[in-house]
Amino acid sequence: MLEPEPVEIEEVIGRLPADFGDRIYFIALRDLRSPAAADDVRSETMLRAIRALRDGALQNQAALPGFVLGIARNVIREQQRSASRYDEIEAAGQPQSPSPTVDSAEREALKMALERLDPREREIIRYAFYDDLSRDEISVKMGIMPDRVRLVKSRALKSFREFYLRLTTPRQK
């Protein structure tokens, strides 16, 4: 009899960083607000997931995303409970403006995306992303159809995403 399971698990393990690394970092950063702590969570989660996978803890590969997320949440909770980590986060995160994830590529991409909008459309973006108003709230506030708000937002987001991708994708050598 062939024994495909070990090979399969090793394949799953090999894909873990690419499939889940960014996701783990993302939720950890949201909860812990410290890039260093989020990095720690990512590494620790990977180690535990690899160990658990080799121990045969995952019966069904379709459950892998939930399985990894569960481990990540445990690690995040442990980080939050750690008094020293709290101190570190407080020291590292006071006050980071406006979010620890803002970088120059984001700013530049936003600038380029906004250049494509007229002043009234920029106002929609400001209401949506700065004032955190819902589509309906913006629609009422500006006296325009909700679909128009949706259209402007989705257009701006698409431009932003494209510019951001271009600014952060390494050029071919």
Place this chain on the structure above:
Amino acid sequence: MNHLEARQRELAELYVRGELSAHDRSAFEEHFFGCAECFEEVQSLDRMRSAVKGAVAAGEFTANSPAKRSFAAGVGIAASALFAAIAGWSVLVEQPRLSAEARREQEIAKERIAALEKEMAGRELASSSLPVLILEAARDGEANNIRVPSGAKQIALWMEPPPTVAGPFRLGIFTPKGAEIESVGDLARNPQGALAVSIPTRRLPAGSYRARLFGASGKLLAEYAFGVAE
């Protein structure tokens, strides 16, 4: 939670704004751990939100002046009243018009994006002080020519394969007599949907060449004539 539900309820946006209940947040995180599209959406929204907040805080966000805003709000109120008064007319006439307008806007946006992408791609490559040759399919002996500055070590070739063909691609460069002097394989489209290839200038001394682009199956997709001058 499935993808359709996440899209319909616009959960990515609510998640980024921190407006989901603990239960929904947990369910949505489980979803985007296995859904590339939703995770991409969440990341983009989060980045854009951070960028907008940062730009406003730094005074870099050019919003309308208050006067204009008041005027706009006034127009909005008037428009709302008008909509209410002629609701029946709106359903029959205005809605289709707005849909058509939305479609037109999407088309205009697509055109703007395409134009800007080309402009930006050119700027990016130009800023890298790399001689760039944009290849267009050969027509009746017309060639694309490039003058290579002295000291340049690489030439960038830029081409746009047919949009319906998936990669990977292979580019072969041939002499006029048909001898293949360079081959670059496993080429993938860049974010602009084009292929950009760097060739060492020593491989392309002054002369005439033909570049042939092949698809994954080895089928010839396009042929470009070009000349290099020093």
